Amino acid sequence: MQNSNAVLEKDMRNYILEICEKIGPRPPCSKKEAEGSKFFYNTIKKYCDKITIEKFYTHPGAYKAAFRIPMILYIIGICFYFLSPWLSLIITVISVLILWGEMCFVKEIIDPFFSKKNSQNVIGKIKPKEMRKKIIIIGSHIDSNWEFSLIRKIHSGFAVIIAINLFLNVILLVILLIQNFLIIFQMQVIFSSIYFFFFWIFIAGVPIILIQLFFIISNRSVMGANDNLSGTAVCYELAKNLNHPKNKPNSVEIWINSYGCEEIGSKGSKAFVKSHLDEIKNAIVINVDNVGNKNGILQISTTEIFGLVKMDKKIVGLINDTAKELNINVRLAPLMAYTDSLSFSRKNIATTSISSIPHSSKELFYHTRDDVIENVDFKNLVNVFKICMQIIKKIDNSCSNSYTV
Numbered sequence: 553m554q555n556s557n558a559v560l561e562k563d564m565r566n567y568i569l570e571i572c573e574k575i576g577p578r579p580p581c582s583k584k585e586a587e588g589s590k591f592f593y594n595t596i597k598k599y600c601d602k603i604t605i606e607k608f609y610t611h612p613g614a615y616k617a618a619f620r621i622p623m624i625l626y627i628i629g630i631c632f633y634f635l636s637p638w639l640s641l642i643i644t645v646i647s648v649l650i651l652w653g654e655m656c657f658v659k660e661i662i663d664p665f666f667s668k669k670n671s672q673n674v675i676g677k678i679k680p681k682e683m684r685k686k687i688i689i690i691g692s693h694i695d696s697n698w699e700f701s702l703i704r705k706i707h708s709g710f711a712v713i714i715a716i717n718l719f720l721n722v723i724l725l726v727i728l729l730i731q732n733f734l735i736i737f738q739m740q741v742i743f744s745s746i747y748f749f750f751f752w753i754f755i756a757g758v759p760i761i762l763i764q765l766f767f768i769i770s771n772r773s774v775m776g777a778n779d780n781l782s783g784t785a786v787c788y789e790l791a792k793n794l795n796h797p798k799n800k801p802n803s804v805e806i807w808i809n810s811y812g813c814e815e816i817g818s819k820g821s822k823a824f825v826k827s828h829l830d831e832i833k834n835a836i837v838i839n840v841d842n843v844g845n846k847n848g849i850l851q852i853s854t855t856e857i858f859g860l861v862k863m864d865k866k867i868v869g870l871i872n873d874t875a876k877e878l879n880i881n882v883r884l885a886p887l888m889a890y891t892d893s894l895s896f897s898r899k900n901i902a903t904t905s906i907s908s909i910p911h912s913s914k915e916l917f918y919h920t921r922d923d924v925i926e927n928v929d930f931k932n933l934v935n936v937f938k939i940c941m942q943i944i945k946k947i948d949n950s951c952s953n954s955y956t957v
Contacts, residue, residue, distance in 0.1 A: 560937060561930040563792075564785040567595065568777055568925055577773035580695045580813040581612045581669035584773075588694040589672045592810045595788055599795035600676035600808070608673065608812070608823035613666035615816035616698070616769055618654035621662070622647040623765040626721055629728075630754050637735060641728040648721050656718070658817050658859045658890055671695075671812035673820045678794050678806040685803040685951040687835040690790055690940055691821065691892055692783025693814030696776025697919045698769055704920040707913035710768070711888070717764050720757045723750070777925045779918055782844035784810055786936050793941065801948040807835075814841075814892050821892035825899050836867060836947065837903035839893040843936045844928035846915055848908035850875070850882040850935060856905075859890040861897040863904035871904065874942050880935045885909075906939070908932050 571591055578585040589605060597603045625647035632640040653661040674694075702710035727750045734740040740747070791808045793799050811820030821839075825832070843850065852871050855862045868884060875882040887907065896903035908929070910916055917923045 557931075557934050560789060560934045564789060564933050565925070565928075565930055567785045567788055568781045568928065571781055572775055572777060572925055577775055578694060578696045579698060579773040580615070580816045580819070581610065581671050582773075585695045585812055586672060589674050589810060589812060592694055592784055592788070593674045593676075596674075596676050596791040596808060599678070599791040601679040603674070603676040606673045606675060606824070606827065607670050608820065609668045609670050610813055610816070610819040610823075611660070611663040611666040612669055612813065612816050614654065614660070614663040617662060617666065618650055619768050620765055622651035622721060623717065623761045625650075626717075626724065626761050627758065629724060630751075630758070633728075633751055633754070637728060637731050641725075641732050644721065644725045644728055648725050651718060651721055654817075655714075656858050656860075658894060660817075671820060673812055673824050674810040675824070676791055676808040678791065678800065678808065680801045680803050680805050680948075682802050684805045686947060687805050687807060687832060688944055688947060689807040689809060689832065689835050689837045690787060690840060691807075691809035691811060691837070692787050692840045693780045693811045693820065693892060694784055695812055695815050695820075696774050696779065696781075696923075697815040699772045699774050699921055700919040701767055701770050702763070703916060703918065704922065707916050713760055713763055713768070716757065716760050720754065720761070724754055772921070774919060774921055775924050778844040778923050778928050779842045780814070780840075782842065782928060782933055783840035786840050786843065786933055786940065789937050790940055794944070799941070801944060803951040804944060804948040806944065807832075811892055818890055818892050818894045821895035825895045825901070829899060833899070833901060835901060837893065837896045837901055838867070838871070838940060838943070839891050839896075839903065839905040840936060840940075841891045841905055842907045842918065843932050844930065845908040845910045845917075845932070846927050846929045847912070848910040848915070848929065848932065850880065850932060851887070851907050851909050852882055852884050853887040853891070853893065853905040853907065854884050855886045856890050856894055856897075857886055857888050859894045861890075861894050863893060863897065864902040867902050867904045870943060870946070871906065871939060874939050874946065875935075878935075878938055878942060880939060906936055
């Protein structure tokens, strides 16, 4: 089945438009997220040999708290900076653990303190014509985030505020460690002038702390047409086309997945990997996320800086080479924030993500009310579809020749 670019664009546009109009924003663990998963399920089920919805439980309240609690603790820590350096140190240690643990390393530091809610993953399987020799998983997430108000107002400047607050907390921790060490040996007087100097630096940082506390993330959920209905639209087209007898692989089984709760720490993909690890440990995983940025170039992730994970070099190279063969412009680069690839990489499953990055930060509509269908570049979606189809064909053709990636 060969669809023209115009037909593909129209189909994916209609798919995204229908979700936007009938369901709308889909915050993690919400009724709307569940409706989005059900819509995806109903859309692709006729193209799949087997399809299931798998529920899982997570703690969505920890996500916003991880932005805010460390900022409160920072201010409390400064209040005890002179009165009780030991108490200030304890408070700051907790702040750093939450801030860096939850936000940077995507670890569940405070999650158990928040109530459980349920979400769901959709797993659609397209069986090969012959014996299965390989599994390829192509996934995306259905949920959308709450608005990051500062991204809409100051664009990439919001990352600067996050970075300043991360380092303010770390510097405060270092100074308090030194001060408390010197107190033990009654040598604090030699550090007193520096101690006072840094106190005023920490005071000067309070306005930036307050910005993150009150203005980084709102309670307004966004449409998420690009992040990540664009990814689920590509997955929908892949399911539809791979079901056709001419496109159905001979030896490769394709899993088309939609994950819940990606926006709060890749919770859905984490639950999926945990449930299916034995079967998918040798799979190839391509994550499709945020691929429709207007005036954006497609990017293949080499690493994810937040989360500290590396993507599989062979798969990155395979996607890059395939894009060149198709005359599709892509770049290889690290991705700042985590995607669902994080969950697979941490279990040593070969993976990478395809996304798109706008040329100008003024067109960064990610996590804002401007992430609507009017700001989606459907040419990028078509190109990602073509890349994935070609990769599936390559791997399927090579399975009998001991093809490895």
